[in-house]
Amino acid sequence: MVTGVDDRAGLLEGVDLRALVQRYEPVLCFTAGEMFFPMPVDTYLAGAALWASHHTTRGAPTLLVDHGELNPERLADTARAHPEAALFLRYAPRGLHRRELREWRRRPDRPKFTGVSRLAAVGLLGRFIDSLLRLSLTLRGRVPGGLTAAVQRQYAAAGPQTDTYHAHVSSDGGYVVIQYWFLYAMNDWRSSFSGVNDHESDWEQLTLYLVPSPDGPDGFELAWVALSSHDEVGDELRRRPDDPDLTWVDGTHLVANAGAGSHSGAYLPGDYLVRVQPPSLEGALNTVVRIRALLFPWTRGTVAEGLGIPYVDYRRGDGTHIGPGTGRPWTPILIDSATPWVRDYRGLWGLDTADPFGGERAPAGPRYERSGAIRASWGDPVGWAGLDKVPPTPARALRAGADRARELAETIAELDGRIADGQDELRRMSAGLEVLPPTVTASRRGGDGAAAALIAQEQAMAQLRARRRAAVNERDQLRAVGGVPPLPPPHAHLRNRVVPDVAAPAGALLRFWSGASLSVLLLLLGFALLLEQGSLLLACTLAVLAVMGVEAMLRRRLLLFLLSLVILVGIGWLTWLLVTNLRIAFGVLAVAAAVAIGVANLRNLFGRR
Numbered sequence: 001m002v003t004g005v006d007d008r009a010g011l012l013e014g015v016d017l018r019a020l021v022q023r024y025e026p027v028l029c030f031t032a033g034e035m036f037f038p039m040p041v042d043t044y045l046a047g048a049a050l051w052a053s054h055h056t057t058r059g060a061p062t063l064l065v066d067h068g069e070l071n072p073e074r075l076a077d078t079a080r081a082h083p084e085a086a087l088f089l090r091y092a093p094r095g096l097h098r099r100e101l102r103e104w105r106r107r108p109d110r111p112k113f114t115g116v117s118r119l120a121a122v123g124l125l126g127r128f129i130d131s132l133l134r135l136s137l138t139l140r141g142r143v144p145g146g147l148t149a150a151v152q153r154q155y156a157a158a159g160p161q162t163d164t165y166h167a168h169v170s171s172d173g174g175y176v177v178i179q180y181w182f183l184y185a186m187n188d189w190r191s192s193f194s195g196v197n198d199h200e201s202d203w204e205q206l207t208l209y210l211v212p213s214p215d216g217p218d219g220f221e222l223a224w225v226a227l228s229s230h231d232e233v234g235d236e237l238r239r240r241p242d243d244p245d246l247t248w249v250d251g252t253h254l255v256a257n258a259g260a261g262s263h264s265g266a267y268l269p270g271d272y273l274v275r276v277q278p279p280s281l282e283g284a285l286n287t288v289v290r291i292r293a294l295l296f297p298w299t300r301g302t303v304a305e306g307l308g309i310p311y312v313d314y315r316r317g318d319g320t321h322i323g324p325g326t327g328r329p330w331t332p333i334l335i336d337s338a339t340p341w342v343r344d345y346r347g348l349w350g351l352d353t354a355d356p357f358g359g360e361r362a363p364a365g366p367r368y369e370r371s372g373a374i375r376a377s378w379g380d381p382v383g384w385a386g387l388d389k390v391p392p393t394p395a396r397a398l399r400a401g402a403d404r405a406r407e408l409a410e411t412i413a414e415l416d417g418r419i420a421d422g423q424d425e426l427r428r429m430s431a432g433l434e435v436l437p438p439t440v441t442a443s444r445r446g447g448d449g450a451a452a453a454l455i456a457q458e459q460a461m462a463q464l465r466a467r468r469r470a471a472v473n474e475r476d477q478l479r480a481v482g483g484v485p486p487l488p489p490p491h492a493h494l495r496n497r498v499v500p501d502v503a504a505p506a507g508a509l510l511r512f513w514s515g516a517s518l519s520v521l522l523l524l525l526g527f528a529l530l531l532e533q534g535s536l537l538l539a540c541t542l543a544v545l546a547v548m549g550v551e552a553m554l555r556r557r558l559l560l561f562l563l564s565l566v567i568l569v570g571i572g573w574l575t576w577l578l579v580t581n582l583r584i585a586f587g588v589l590a591v592a593a594a595v596a597i598g599v600a601n602l603r604n605l606f607g608r609r
Contacts, residue, residue, distance in 0.1 A: 006170035006336050011212060017334055020218055021167040021178055025330050026206050027249050028182070029269065029317030031260035033113025035152050035192070036202075037320065038182035040164040040333060041341065044091065044201070044349075045070045047154055050078055052085040053352050061352075067093060076340035079347065087347030088362060091185055091200055092154050095146030104149040111319075113260070115194060115312065147351070148198060151186040162331045163322045168366065169334070173382040174392035176210040176220055181335070181366045182263070183349070189261035189313075196262075196274070196311050197359035200350030203366060204228050204263045206256055207381060209238075211392040223392065225254055226385045227265030228377075235386035235493045239267060243490040245499075253324045260314040269317035270500020315500075337367065346372045386493070521547045 030037070050065040064078055064087070079087060096104060104110075155161075166181040187202035189195030205228045213221040225246070226238040239246055245267045247255040257266045266272065322328045335342050342365065350362025364370050367378045377384045491497050524543035528536060545565070552558045577585040 006168070011171040011174075011176050012169065015218060017167075017169050018332060020220075021169065021180070021332055021334070022330075023217060024178060024208050024210075024222065024252050024254075025165065025323060025332065026180060026254045026256050027321060027323030027326060029255060029257050029321050030319040031113070031258070031314045031316045032319035033111045033192070034258070034260055034319050035111055035188065036155060036184045036186050036263075037161065037322065038164055039155075039161045039185060040331065041166065041183060042072055043158065043161060044183055044185060045072060045075060045089075047158060048089045048091045049093070050075065050347075051088055051090060051352075052082060053088060053354070054086075061088075072341040076344040079345040085347075086352070087345070088352035089201065089347070089349050090351050092147060092150035094150060095144040096149045096153070097146065101146045101149050104153060113193065113314075115314065147200065148186055148188040148191045151200060152188075155185045163328050164331045164333060166333045166335045166366065168336060168378070170336070170381065172380070173388060174211070175223070175382055175387065176212075177381045178208040178210065179366070179377070179381065180206045180208075182206075184263055186350075187262060189259070191261075193261040193314055194311070195313065199353070199360050199362045201348075201362050202263050203349065203363050204258070204265065205366070205377065206254070206265060207377065207385065208254075209382075209385070209387060209392075222252070224385065224387060227256055227267065229264050229266070229498075232498060234384075236496060236498070238385045238387065238493075240487075240490045242487075243267070245497075249323070249325050255317075257315040257317040260316070262313055264313060264315070266313075266315035266498075266500075268499055269315060272313040272315060272498070273501050274311045274313050335366070341365075342367050 028038070047067060048070055049063060049067045050070055051061040052064055053061045064082070065074060070089075164183075166183065168177075168179040168181065170177050170179075182204045184202040184204070185200075187197070187199045190198045207226040208222060209224040209226070210216075210220040211223045212219060215221070222241050224238045224240060229237065241248075247267075249255060257269045258264070259266070259272075320328070323330060337343055345365060346368045347364070348362040348370065349365055352362060353360050355361045361370065364372075364375075367374060369375055380388075382388050521543065524546070525540055528539035528543060549558070552560065574585065574588065577588065
């Protein structure tokens with residue numbers, strides 16, 4: 001139940017909030033094989049327990065409220081009673097044991113899912129880093145085995161769920177913001193869909209930005225939409241309603257494709273390749289990128305394919321659909337900053353694994369980050385989507401243009417005065433110097449520094465005047481068209497338009513090789529070390545080249561691999577010559593330089609460009 005409304009500009013006074021959120025409620029399309037769907041907070045809490053962790057003292061967590069005894073009111077009350085405690089919820093009391101897990105996997109109603117080979121999407125280096133990450137799971141706090149199955153069994157045992165969103169309506173920066181928050185019992189991306197992580201519970205959001213309009217229903221019209229995503233921030237999050245990538249039901253209900261297990265949102269259905277670079281390896285990977293681009297310029301467009309840890313986010317939209325026109329309607333619940341459980345509970349909505357990387361810890365609620373700080377998307381939704389620089393209405397755009405022109409005029413006037421003062425000072429310093437001998441004027445060269453500063457100020461003045469002319473022209477153009485600026489192309493604000501980027505499933509041989517290649521390479525290197533036959537360096541080099549050659553052949557890049565190998569051998573040969581025989585090395589370099597210069601001069605002589 002809503003107890004107030006976050007209305008900073010008074011735009012929502014007298015507005016029926018429930019009718020507003022239902023007018024624009026989205027259609028969520030899930031991937032076939034998804035096991036968890038948006039549920040109400042009170043249903044989740046009815047099956048959960050509340051704990052207090054003791055990470056600093058390494059002590060066991062303390063149970064505060066047991067399973068079956070929790071509801072939103074008690075959650076808020078307990079959180080207020082323990083303001084300094086690190087609180088977390090636990091939905092499933094434990095993970096399933098091995099026998100239980102085998103039975104769960106064999107159940108006939110288990111959703112079926114067919115994925116693609118994520119390892120076939122990247123090169124050998126990406127697979128090597130992926131193996132290191134998977135080995136590191138034994139050293140980091142993570143979700144226990146069998147927890148996904150336990151959560152799903154408990155979720156299913158609770159009976160049919162009402163498909164629910166929790167709507168937060170606010171006004172910020174001239175926009176009316178509607179956030180649809182979705183609570184899932186589990187994020188099972190890793191265990192069910194070979195993704196990055198698992199964590200108990202999941203909160204995702206879809207945000208709409210409305211602007212006042214006398215022609216729109218309820219006095220508003222839709223200006224922007226934004227989906228929560230793994231990789232996009234700021235401007236990259238949002239799209240205009242006329243964007244061709246967007247699909248609408250009845251003109252007002254946005255179709256969003258939820259990731260399998262991850263529940264992240266996508267505008268276009270499909271499979272998305274997510275490449276993760278561990279921060280500790282970022283520098284080394286960037287160095288590899290630069291070296292490859294320098295040696296093989298033709299690989300610059302595809303160089304990232306072999307780097308990073310590959311994961312696929314399946315956002316196919318070929319499974320369950322929820323929302324208007326689907327047969328599964330939404331149940332709306334309105335929340336705001338005064339809703340007790342939203343305001344008072346800053347803990348985690350699921351098991352706290354103490355994962356130092358954060359990926360396998362449960363999330364905090366809609367209003368808070370894990371640290372307890374207020375989420376940017378909740379406290380500053382306009383800035384979160386990069387809309388703080390986009391005027392919501394033509395009147396605001398005109399006012400912003402006029403303000404910018406006035407501020408520039410004031411700055412120019414101030415700088416004009418400083419330049420005039422500098423000119424007077426420079427003239428006083430230079431008075432009479434031309435009649436004095438150089439031995440005297442040498443000590444008066446401070447005027448050179450003043451002159452340089454004056455030139456810099458005059459250059460700054462020229463730039464400011466150019467900016468003011470542009471601002472005035474923009475303001476005049478807006479006035480000429482009635483204050484309504486022409487719309488740029490719908491993707492003009494995007495630096496990287498994210499689209500499905502996983503190709504058709506790889507062939508059987510490539511899929512097999514993707515899984516076996518790293519083991520084959522390690523076996524060859526191991527035999528080279530154990531047998532000690534001939535040169536160890538030569539044996540290891542041949543092993544690596546053999547594996548890379550098979551990789552190139554299966555990807556139909558054998559000629560490119562051989563050309564790259566020839567270039568590397570040539571560079572190595574020149575380096576060896578330079579080190580062992582300077583005379584021959586410089587001779588080769590001189591001949592190469594003569595040929596290059598001769599070709600360039602002949603092209604210039606015959607007028608070829």
